Amino acid sequence: MGKPIKIVLxxxxxxxxxxxxxxxxxxxxxxxxxxxYIPNFGVEQRGGVSxxxxxxGDEAIGAPKFQIGDIVIALSDRAVIRTRxxxxxxxxxxxxxxxxxxxxxxxxNTDKVYAIPAIEVSKKELHPRVFNVIxxxxxxxxxxxxxxxxAKKAIEKKLGYKFDKNPELREMNFKAMERGAELVAELL
Amino acid sequence: MPEKPIQGExxxxxxxxxxxxxxxxxxxxxIMYGYPITPQNEIMHYWTRMIPKYGRRFLQTEDELSAxxxxxxxxxxxxxxFTATAGPGNTLMQEPISMAEAMRLPIVVxxxxxxxxxxxxxxxxxxxxxxxxxxxxxxGLRVVYSTATHQELFDYTIxxxxxxxxxxxxxxxxxxxxxxKMRESLTFYDPAxxxxxxxxxxxxxxxxxMPGVDRPPKHMRNTYNxxxxxxxxxxGYLADFAKAAPEIAEHETFDTEDxxxxxxxxxxxxxxxxxxxxxxxxxxYKVGYFRPITLRPMPEKELQEVxxxxxxxxxxxxAQGQLARxxxxxxxxxxxxxxxxxxxxxxxxxxxxxxxxxxxxx
Numbered sequence: 001m002g003k004p005i006k007i008v009l010x011x012x013x014x015x016x017x018x019x020x021x022x023x024x025x026x027x028x029x030x031x032x033x034x035x036x037y038i039p040n041f042g043v044e045q046r047g048g049v050s051x052x053x054x055x056x057g058d059e060a061i062g063a064p065k066f067q068i069g070d071i072v073i074a075l076s077d078r079a080v081i082r083t084r085x086x087x088x089x090x091x092x093x094x095x096x097x098x099x100x101x102x103x104x105x106x107x108x109n110t111d112k113v114y115a116i117p118a119i120e121v122s123k124k125e126l127h128p129r130v131f132n133v134i135x136x137x138x139x140x141x142x143x144x145x146x147x148x149x150x151a152k153k154a155i156e157k158k159l160g161y162k163f164d165k166n167p168e169l170r171e172m173n174f175k176a177m178e179r180g181a182e183l184v185a186e187l188l
Numbered sequence: 189m190p191e192k193p194i195q196g197e198x199x200x201x202x203x204x205x206x207x208x209x210x211x212x213x214x215x216x217x218x219i220m221y222g223y224p225i226t227p228q229n230e231i232m233h234y235w236t237r238m239i240p241k242y243g244r245r246f247l248q249t250e251d252e253l254s255a256x257x258x259x260x261x262x263x264x265x266x267x268x269x270f271t272a273t274a275g276p277g278n279t280l281m282q283e284p285i286s287m288a289e290a291m292r293l294p295i296v297v298x299x300x301x302x303x304x305x306x307x308x309x310x311x312x313x314x315x316x317x318x319x320x321x322x323x324x325x326x327x328g329l330r331v332v333y334s335t336a337t338h339q340e341l342f343d344y345t346i347x348x349x350x351x352x353x354x355x356x357x358x359x360x361x362x363x364x365x366x367x368x369k370m371r372e373s374l375t376f377y378d379p380a381x382x383x384x385x386x387x388x389x390x391x392x393x394x395x396x397x398m399p400g401v402d403r404p405p406k407h408m409r410n411t412y413n414x415x416x417x418x419x420x421x422x423x424g425y426l427a428d429f430a431k432a433a434p435e436i437a438e439h440e441t442f443d444t445e446d447x448x449x450x451x452x453x454x455x456x457x458x459x460x461x462x463x464x465x466x467x468x469x470x471x472x473y474k475v476g477y478f479r480p481i482t483l484r485p486m487p488e489k490e491l492q493e494v495x496x497x498x499x500x501x502x503x504x505x506x507a508q509g510q511l512a513r514x515x516x517x518x519x520x521x522x523x524x525x526x527x528x529x530x531x532x533x534x535x536x537x538x539x540x541x542x543x544x545x546x547x548x549x550x
Contacts, residue, residue: 022371029201029373038370041227041311060337062463064366064456067539 004034004057005143006066009135010083011075013050016132019158021052024136027146027154028056036061049082056145071142073135075118080105092142094184116183122176130176137180142188151177193242198376204367207338208272208298209234210376211345216386217296218267219245221258225277226310227365228300232272252277256284256295263293264408266391268349270296274365275304278316278323285358286324290410292425293392294352298345298361300368303533312365313533314455317510320360321484327422329429331359331436332484334455338374340481341367346379353387355432362483364506366456366535433485440479441490443469447476449500449527449545452491454480454511457536461504464541475545483511488518495519500548504529504541 007024009017018039025037033056040051055061068088074080074095080102087093087107095102097115106113116138122131133155140151155173156163163170193213202210208231212220222232236246249255255271262269273281278299288295301316303309322328331351333344345361352359379386392408399405412418440458443465444450453461458479465477478494480487495501501524503512508530516526529536529544 025371026201029199034373035201036370036372038366041365041369061372061459063460063535063537064370065535065537067537 004036004055004059004061005071005145006069007052007054007056007139007143007145008069008072008083008086009052009054009075009139010049010073010079011132012079013048015050015075017050017052017073017075017135020132020136020139021054023154023158024139024146024151025054025056026157027150030154031146031150033058033146034061036064038064049076049078051079051082056143071139073139075099075135077102077105094138094142114184114187116180116187118180118183121179121183125179126172126176130172133173133176134180134183137177137182138184139180140177141181141184148177148181191242192378193238194376194378196378196381199373200376201371201373202338203230203369203371204338204341204363205230205300205369206234207341207374208345208361208363209238211342212270212349213238213242213244214342214376214379215346215349216268217244217270217349219247219262219269221247221249221255221262221269221271223249223252223255223273223277225252225274225302227302227312227368228272228274228298230368231298231300252280253283256281256297257287259295259297260284260288260291260293263288263295263389264291264392265394266389268353268386268389270298270349272298272300274300275302275310275316276307278319282319282323285330286326287410288358289324289326289329289425291392291408292356293358294349294356294389295358296345296348296352296361297358299363301362301364309533310365311533312506312535314364314457314506315508315510315532316362317454317483317505317507317514320362321514327426328484329425330357330484331355331482332362333360333438333481334362334483335367335481336455336458336479338367338370338372342374342376344481346384350384350387351436353389355428355436357429357432362455364456429485434489436482437485437487437490438481439487439490440477440481441494442477444476444478444494444497446474447498448474449502449548450476450478450494450498451502451504451541451545452478452480452511452515453504454483457504457506460536460538460541463538464545467538467542468545473545473549480511480514483514486514486518491515491518492522495522495524498524500525500527502527502529502545502548504536504544506531506534506536508532 028035
């Protein structure tokens with residue numbers, strides 16, 4: 001019981017943050033938990049920073065947006081600048097270590113600021129297209145909002161038709177999720 | 189006979205626009221007329237995607253004036269018809285809605301509020317309250333349900349068809365861009381399986397038989413030659429509305445019995461206020477919660493009771509006092525202090541409501 005976990009995911013259009021939020025929310029819903037997901041729609045749909053607000057809990061969820069996130073993940077320089085206002089003293093702030101010249105822009109009101117090499121890992125070990133799934137794994141590990149297996153089921157539900165045509169994609173997605181979790185596990 | 193769109197009960201996780209389309213299907217709506225405007229576009233997208241299987245219809249018109257008037261036409265022909273719009277589209281639609289008021293036509297309109305004035309934002313607001321409750325040239329002879337959750341969006345979209353056809357006043361479901369676009373869980377159901385009987389529809393025009401011979405002629409008017417003619421007709425309408433109002437009015441409230449301060453809000457903002465009241469109670473603040481579900485007619489008696497007991501009323505809304513004006517009209521004479529948290533065109537979080545109450549209470 002208690003308050004829902006509040007998550008902010010932000011990145012450039014096309015980085016897939018909305019898909020991550022949606023799949024996580026659906027996975028939570030499948031397990032009978034309460035979830036509320038709202039994208040920042042508006043002009044961001046046409047380029048610019050895309051922000052997803054996600055709340056997962058066990059009771060009916062309040063306002064769709066919130067002021068302070070439990071975990072805030074920013075995947076580009078603009079996303080860092082855009083989302084640092086959602087950071088409070090208890091917030092876990094995660095950004096990609098590949099973002100350049102961002103040190104001065106990072107939030108200073110929490111000491112839980114972590115860089116993960118998600119972009120690098122996706123390029124070198126897997127494939128750039130599963131970058132967002134690495135992020136999903138990271139969120140799962142950092143928050144425990146849904147079990148890894150349930151998230152995999154949710155991905156399967158969403159992308160199963162693609163996996164059936166190309167089973168390697170399934171492997172790559174699941175591997176990406178596990179790698180994302182590992183990247184966070186090393187930090188926490 | 190096509191199968192029912194929803195069989196049994198089904199927990200789903202969808203956007204609010206999708207909820208509206210499903211609810212209209214479940215309610216047996218026969219035709220939607222519409223013109224695209226964000227953030228309600230997906231209502232017609234989902235509707236058009238689903239209807240071929242169920243034999244329902246859709247007409248895209250050239251603008252919202254036309255969408256409103258064709259909805260009026262659908263109802264005149266006895267069809268359970270609806271439309272959906274937002275922002276500047278809602279402004280245009282007031283003309284046909286006013287005609288529906290004049291002829292007592294049960295059109296159903298879903299509004300997903302966006303920022304205003306004018307084009308403003310495509311995102312969110314609660315700034316279409318005045319327009320939706322009292323728009324048009326007339327007396328606001330209409331029913332407005334302001335929903336807060338996806339479950340309510342489903343429930344009240346179904347209910348709006350019954351309210352409209354039972355009382356013969358235009359009926360609105362007032363949502364907003366957040367509700368339109370967010371996803372949360374709810375339960376879809378077939379109204380009949382829950383014991384909800386859909387009020388039957390019938391045609392205003394084109395009935396069988398020779399007018400004046402087989403049946404009395406139908407004379408529908410939205411124009412009058414003399415002041416007194418209009419006055420007499422309106423007296424009848426106003427009396428009907430006043431009689432129906434207590435039957436239609438709905439509200440939600442808790443913790444007002446011993447409250448010094450009662451927070452009044454509607455729609456999606458009431459979610460933040462509900463959480464805020466629970467939090468503040470835990471912290472020892474004597475606060476209460478009141479939410480009109482119908483903004484037209486307002487739950488007058490219940491609101492007056494609350495205003496008679498509380499020392500302070502805090503109206504919270506994503507508009508500059510549009511709900512507050514409706515509240516003040518109802519509680520005229522109350523000595524409760526009126527306080528506000530107005531954020532026109534912007535969402536309100538429970539943290540902000542809590543901070544405002546603490547600021548008031550010192």
